[in-house]
Amino acid sequence: MTGVIHGYRVRVDAPWWREAVTYQIYPRSFADADGDGTGDLAGITSRVDYLADLGVDAIWLSPFYPSPQHDYGYDVSDPRGVDPLFGTVSDAEELLETAHEAGLKVIIDLIPNHTSSAHPWFVEALRASPGSPERERYIFRDGRGRDGEEPPTNWQSVFGQxxxxxxxxxxWYLHMxxxxxxxLNWRHPExxxxxxxxxxxxxxxxxxxxRVDVAHGLVKALRDQEVPEGTAPNSDPAVMYDIGVEDDPMWNHPEVHDVYRDxxxxxxxxPGDRMLVAEAWTKGPSDLRGYLRTDEFEQAFNFRWLQSHWSAQEFNEAILSTLKALSPSxxxxxxxxxxxxxxxxRTRYGDGAQALARxxxxxxxxxxxxxAAYLYQGEELGLPHVQxxxxxxxxPWAEGGNGRDGCRVPLPWSGDAPPFGFGPGDEQPWLPQPTQWADLTVAAQTGQEGSTLEFYRAALAxxxxxxxxxxEMWFLDAPADVISFRRGRLVVVLNCGSTPTPLPDGELVMCSGEKLGSDLPPDTAAWLLADG
Structure with missing residues (x-):
């Protein structure tokens, strides 16, 4: 496939976020300063130099607000505070100052779709009567059927209940x-x-x-979800469209855009090019563009790349559909x-050395x-998902198996055994680390030629x-199991096949593995500089 598919023109005064690499931090699993087994803001502050040396432009902090921690911080009881588990507002201010001094921008999570059931508003709502002002801040409704014993709609929560x-x-009250x-009831002015x-x-x-959590979900159309015959209602936007459930009265309501314009x-x-980035699950990139009007979000997460399997065809489609959808905006x-x-x-792509190479x-x-690119803590160490x-x-979203805990296991920093320098104590942290992570620690990989950490540092540079x-960017002719594209002088080749593929002429500037003479091995990518 050839031909220009998009041209990106960057102004001299372009905002920082346009091409930033942002590193996501899950605070309870990044670094523990006080030795209680749970990461905290002071721990993050102590590792800012590591992040700056890695070469990222910004950090994004998952929730650190006061919370009962039923959903590990996404159930917020006070959006203006810091949970004592993570420190204080002063600790947050110190982290901001330290990050800025190191040249890093800071993005924090905002959780507007819901609150914790421990939020003072919801406590007041439960004490109040039906139809009261206190209940109007949330979505309370009478049930259906005899004595209102059936739920107001047939919706399932994303967690499966x-x-x-x-x-x-x-x-009844709604909880997606x-x-x-x-x-919350986003039609309420309060x-x-x-x-x-x-x-x-x-x-x-x-x-x-x-980073706005569940940005697609603030306003709902309270009616039954229409599903194909023989199909159960499903509200998980990551899967519902794939299983044939196209009706989504709980997501992407047109009124959400009024919120974001505000x-x-x-x-x-x-001042300073402040920004909003949406976690907005849509039916495709063209629908995602609706969140990226000039008076709404600066960015929206594009999950097509994350959802692609190890396949040149799927990667190609993810790139093409995204760039074509966003090019008019x-x-x-x-x-x-x-x-x-x-x-x-690493785990999605298989097992062992091949998975890491991919x-x-x-x-x-x-x-x-x-x-822009977003990285998740620990991927620069080549951490696998933990069972x-x-x-x-x-x-709470365990789905009868491992849930999301496997990607949230605390980082290994140093040493030969847990907690691998995660904190000052000797005990396993809040989620146990595998004992075989000694070779994956930051200390073990720093300065080690060929390590994943040094690869990330070189790739970001x-x-x-x-x-x-x-x-401009355009695709180059390549075998069916290979992706090749060019941006200016930079030529990129990704071999998703099972046999080596010839590399084009040019100066090799970066390779994800070892190249074989003039060939690129399977499960490897390379950057070259073309002449002219």
Missing amino acids: PAWTRVDDGQ FDREEPD VAEEFRSVLRFWLDRGVDGF WHEVVSAY RAWPTWVLSNHDAVRH ARAATLTMLALPG LPPEHQRD ARRRYARGDS
């Missing part, structure tokens, strides 16, 4: 996730004003942006391979694509030099 829970007086996470205030609270403290006014009033794409909700991409090759290819025994599983800025 019914999306409605009945309270003592007979009404865990029952401890009641959904809710809108509350989140304007929350945005300003953190912007005043220097936050550079917000937020854009708040955020854009602050001002938006630049985002790319991501792993996060706190997904099986780590993970590195996919990362190197991703870093050459136009736009935890049942007694150590904590995730090469990206800054060769894969940013003003260039």
